[in-house]
Amino acid sequence: MPQISNKGNQMPASPIRKLVPFAEGAKSKGRKVYHLNIGQPDIKTPKVALDAIRNLKEEVIEYSHSAGNESYRRKLADYYKNIGIDVDYTEILITTGGSEALLFVFQSTLNPGDEVIIPEPFYANYNAFATMAGIKLVPVTAKIEDGFALPPIEKFNELINEKTKGIIVCNPSNPTGYLYSKEELVQLAEIAKKHDLYIYSDEVYREFCYDGHTHFSAMNLGIEQNVILIDSVSKRYSSCGTRIGAIVTKNCEVLTTALKFAQARLSPPSLGQIAGEASLDTPKEYFEEVYAEYIERRNFTVNALNKIEGVVCPMPKGAFYTIVRLPVDNSEKFCKWILSDFEYNNQTVMMAPANGFYSTPGLGLDEVRIAYVLKIEDLEKAMVVLEKALLAYPGRTL
Amino acid sequence: MPQISNKGNQMPASPIRKLVPFAEGAKSKGRKVYHLNIGQPDIKTPKVALDAIRNLKEEVIEYSHSAGNESYRRKLADYYKNIGIDVDYTEILITTGGSEALLFVFQSTLNPGDEVIIPEPFYANYNAFATMAGIKLVPVTAKIEDGFALPPIEKFNELINEKTKGIIVCNPSNPTGYLYSKEELVQLAEIAKKHDLYIYSDEVYREFCYDGHTHFSAMNLGIEQNVILIDSVSKRYSSCGTRIGAIVTKNCEVLTTALKFAQARLSPPSLGQIAGEASLDTPKEYFEEVYAEYIERRNFTVNALNKIEGVVCPMPKGAFYTIVRLPVDNSEKFCKWILSDFEYNNQTVMMAPANGFYSTPGLGLDEVRIAYVLKIEDLEKAMVVLEKALLAYPGRTL
Numbered sequence: 005m006p007q008i009s010n011k012g013n014q015m016p017a018s019p020i021r022k023l024v025p026f027a028e029g030a031k032s033k034g035r036k037v038y039h040l041n042i043g044q045p046d047i048k049t050p051k052v053a054l055d056a057i058r059n060l061k062e063e064v065i066e067y068s069h070s071a072g073n074e075s076y077r078r079k080l081a082d083y084y085k086n087i088g089i090d091v092d093y094t095e096i097l098i099t100t101g102g103s104e105a106l107l108f109v110f111q112s113t114l115n116p117g118d119e120v121i122i123p124e125p126f127y128a129n130y131n132a133f134a135t136m137a138g139i140k141l142v143p144v145t146a147k148i149e150d151g152f153a154l155p156p157i158e159k160f161n162e163l164i165n166e167k168t169k170g171i172i173v174c175n176p177s178n179p180t181g182y183l184y185s186k187e188e189l190v191q192l193a194e195i196a197k198k199h200d201l202y203i204y205s206d207e208v209y210r211e212f213c214y215d216g217h218t219h220f221s222a223m224n225l226g227i228e229q230n231v232i233l234i235d236s237v238s239k240r241y242s243s244c245g246t247r248i249g250a251i252v253t254k255n256c257e258v259l260t261t262a263l264k265f266a267q268a269r270l271s272p273p274s275l276g277q278i279a280g281e282a283s284l285d286t287p288k289e290y291f292e293e294v295y296a297e298y299i300e301r302r303n304f305t306v307n308a309l310n311k312i313e314g315v316v317c318p319m320p321k322g323a324f325y326t327i328v329r330l331p332v333d334n335s336e337k338f339c340k341w342i343l344s345d346f347e348y349n350n351q352t353v354m355m356a357p358a359n360g361f362y363s364t365p366g367l368g369l370d371e372v373r374i375a376y377v378l379k380i381e382d383l384e385k386a387m388v389v390l391e392k393a394l395l396a397y398p399g400r401t402l
Numbered sequence: 403m404p405q406i407s408n409k410g411n412q413m414p415a416s417p418i419r420k421l422v423p424f425a426e427g428a429k430s431k432g433r434k435v436y437h438l439n440i441g442q443p444d445i446k447t448p449k450v451a452l453d454a455i456r457n458l459k460e461e462v463i464e465y466s467h468s469a470g471n472e473s474y475r476r477k478l479a480d481y482y483k484n485i486g487i488d489v490d491y492t493e494i495l496i497t498t499g500g501s502e503a504l505l506f507v508f509q510s511t512l513n514p515g516d517e518v519i520i521p522e523p524f525y526a527n528y529n530a531f532a533t534m535a536g537i538k539l540v541p542v543t544a545k546i547e548d549g550f551a552l553p554p555i556e557k558f559n560e561l562i563n564e565k566t567k568g569i570i571v572c573n574p575s576n577p578t579g580y581l582y583s584k585e586e587l588v589q590l591a592e593i594a595k596k597h598d599l600y601i602y603s604d605e606v607y608r609e610f611c612y613d614g615h616t617h618f619s620a621m622n623l624g625i626e627q628n629v630i631l632i633d634s635v636s637k638r639y640s641s642c643g644t645r646i647g648a649i650v651t652k653n654c655e656v657l658t659t660a661l662k663f664a665q666a667r668l669s670p671p672s673l674g675q676i677a678g679e680a681s682l683d684t685p686k687e688y689f690e691e692v693y694a695e696y697i698e699r700r701n702f703t704v705n706a707l708n709k710i711e712g713v714v715c716p717m718p719k720g721a722f723y724t725i726v727r728l729p730v731d732n733s734e735k736f737c738k739w740i741l742s743d744f745e746y747n748n749q750t751v752m753m754a755p756a757n758g759f760y761s762t763p764g765l766g767l768d769e770v771r772i773a774y775v776l777k778i779e780d781l782e783k784a785m786v787v788l789e790k791a792l793l794a795y796p797g798r799t800l
Contacts, residue, residue: 005627006567006600008659012510018665021468048461057673060455063446065643065677070419100498100645103667111534112410116514132666136509169404202404229403245463245672247498247645261406267416268530269501274643275455275673279463 014135019128019336019360020373026343027354035347038378038386041339041354043178043324045377047242047297049279050290056282057275067271071263072098072250076281080250083284087210089223089233091252097262098272098280102208102236102249103129109232109251110137112261113202114169120204121163122172123155125179125327125361125368127206130172142168143363148329148371151318152180154188160195170202171195173222176209179361179373180327181302181320183213186220193225201230208236208249209323211291214299217321228254237276239324241283242294246276298324298376301383305376308387312394314402317374325375327358327368333399335359335372341397348392351385370401412533417526417734417758418771424741425752433745436776436784439737439752441576441722443775445640445695447677448688454680455673465669469661470496470648474679478648481682485608487621487631489650495660496670496678500606500634500647501527507630507649508535510659511600512567518602519561520570521553523577523725523759523766525604528570540566541761546727546769549716550578552586558593568600569593571620574607577759577771578725579700579718581611584618591623599628606634606647607721609689612697615719626652635674637722639681640692644674696722696774699781703774706785710792712800715772723773725756725766731797733757733770739795746790749783768799 020042027037071077077093084091099105106129114120116138122130124143134141144159146152160171171192176183196203205222213219222231236249251262266272302319306326309317314331332338336357343352358371376383394400418440425435469475475491482489497503504527512518514536520528522541532539542557544550558569569590574581594601603620611617620629634647649660664670700718707715712729730736734755741750756769774781792798 005653005655006511006598008655009509009511009513011513012659012662015659015662015666017662018468021665021668024467042465044465046462049463053463054458054461057458058456060452063452064444065447065451065641067440067442067642069422070416100502100671101667104498107667111407113404113407115407115409129666129668132662136663136666200404243463244465245669247669247671255403257403257406261410261413264410264413264415264530265534267419268413268527268534269499269505270419270527271643271645273498273645273671273674275677276671279673 011135016131016135016360018132020356023339023343023354026340030343030352034350036351037343038351038353038382038389040374040378040386041356043239043375043377044244045242045324046379047294049243050241050283050286052285053241053243053279053283056278060278065274068274068277070266070271072272073277073281076277079281079284084252089221091223091254095252095254095259097251097259097266098277099249099251099266100272101238101247102206102234105234105249105251106130106133107136108262108265109204109234110134110139111265112258114139117167118169119165119167120170120172121160121168124363125358126172127174127178128360131363141363145364145367146180146182148316148318148327152177152182152327154184157191157195160192164195164199168199168201170204172204172206174206175219176212176322178209178323179325179358181323181325183217183219183321189220189222189225193227196230197227203231204234205231206234208234208239211240212298212324213322214302215321223252232258237280237283241286243279243283246279247273248276248280301376301380304380305374305383305387312391314394324377325373327371328374329371331394331400331402332370332397333401334369337399338397339372342393346393346396348389351389353386353389353393409533414529414533414758416530418754421737421741421752424738428741428750432748434749435741436749436751436780436787438772438776438784439754441637441773441775442642443640443722444777445692447641448639448681448684450683451639451641451677451681454676458676463672466672466675468664468669470670471675471679474675477679477682482650487619489621489652493650493652493657495649495657495664496675497647497649497664498670499636499645500604500632503632503647503649504528504531505534506660506663507602507632508532508537509663510656512537515565516567517563517565518568518570519558519566522761523756524570525572525576526758529761539761543762543765544578544580546714546716546725550575550580550725552582555589555593558590562593562597566597566599568602570602570604572604574610574720576607576721577723577756579721579723581615581617581719587618587620587623591625594628595625601629602632603629604632606632606637609638610696610722611720612700613719621650630656635678635681639684641677641681644677645671646674646678698778699774702778703772703781703785710789712792722775723771725769726772727769729792729798729800730768730795731799732767735797736795737770740791744791744794746787749787751784751787751791
């Protein structure tokens, strides 16, 4: 039998999805599974987007321009201008989700063996895209005790060597919910400028900033040739299946290179682009409602978690995730166990073991990532299940 | 300014799309451009697919399973069974177009430096996916004089060394329209079996076989662990923008590995999957009409081309492309010139220079790929424009 590639063997299974067979097992036993493992909100996609799809005029679903429909890119440039990011539509490349944006950007700017510094815990799939590009993610550990704030800037400086080519920031952060301040980002910009590094800024949760905090985009750091913005419609418009994202950068050499990768795959999804373009007309009220809903979900979830004996959960300032410390011997074992061996009133909970969000071995072993993306009634039930499970789990450490 | 990666520099611009700025230039002068450069048919997408989109029930456009919706995979397995390919839905992974299928398959099975043998001219974007995977495509040249039949099997044997890991076959072929016979494929299977090579079989044009010829799938070669089928809805249902393809293989190690790549990008497009699934109910009459239409287009185009002085065009047996020899010094120069410096009755033609479909340097320099995907009236006008252009072109070789 012919062989599997080294890269294929090295590819990490997604910690967010690898327990899917266990969840399917639970469902096949007739159990209700609350999905806190994945950022798949139950919030409705804006009506304007659904209507655009339902009113599809095209009789042929054609390829679009490899960089995405010009009409969409122009309207998206207006969106950015409205939130204080001054870009032209020619500085935008529409991708198949933020995922493809990351893949194109890594492949366009990094050579195998290059290093990119990243605060950990970080979005687990960065590991996968790093493996695909053959690069090394070098972590700087943020601590749950500090609410996952940016680690001291000296820690970044210490890691820079001739292989270092960039810094990844996810702001607000998936998986921690931490929102980086302008001051923190300026510190990173100074390093990037000094060592001529890229800043890969994943801002897909930009609209989800709570408690009066505002979002500061890396595009406004004054080092525009170094900054590459990764964006997506998935979270902003609760439209994850649309698979539409974007690369935004003033560095035209990067964009020209990324376009060659984009041409190879012909075009981003045409139906998704219709939804994405229409979503830009989503009324303000939609976001206000969604915002209020997430605040309520966050407050409920974080408070409920901290009330459980032995559980520690910082209050996230953005996005809709939180990293939670649990009183368990091994969170991956616990996450499997709760799906396969536990039920409470015929319900169980799926969570993402946090070790997959760290690259330092041994970290996150007693942590999980929870996405508070379900409606309050479901979150209430899920928290009860989790509390009961922690009491029943054989590997409980309390 | 930070640097572009080596891979980014090496990535070929798509020969199918790299002249887009010249076409945009022609359009901006008010000229009608006939697009023979790209396999974007003007055939309507089946009504069942468009209706499924227009009747979208979902209120949230959610991620799907990373391998694609189970309902779709099950129905697709039935489609394969109906055409004599016996696969289970668990042997199918839905991808974002055939493009992503190729990327996942190359990355899952090949290491940088590995070699894959491929009859040339071949689909140009294979070069791009090979560059992304760091592998080498080793060409066996098929000749226009032979109608692009499979080169003698000794030619393949001569190229096999310890780095050789597979053979790519596109059947029917894009860009030549050649349809490989069962006998030709069996010869390849013998080599694959002997040297334990993968056969990457791109069968996205399976439904387009003319003149009573039937398609023989590599899945039925009796070496099921070695065969990986690449598929797509783009051409079959004239639905290129849907961006839905598939990897089909009985080799579960390959599929499990590809799934890790698939998990990293979360899911294939959800709206596209709805269209793809509905397309499987396309009535037989649709295909009969489309078939008749393509036969007419092919016959018209090939005859019209061969009537032009100095033009040579074999009769394709499948797909909807043909490689055409033109009496020009350099077909890339000609393709640019016809867009930027020529018009006939305010019309011009976009074609794909064929050199990008060869990997042997110097080949295809007087050839273009033409996709006969437009309605007869448009093809008629395009052929007149081409004939006039060949007479006017300063680099004419006759």
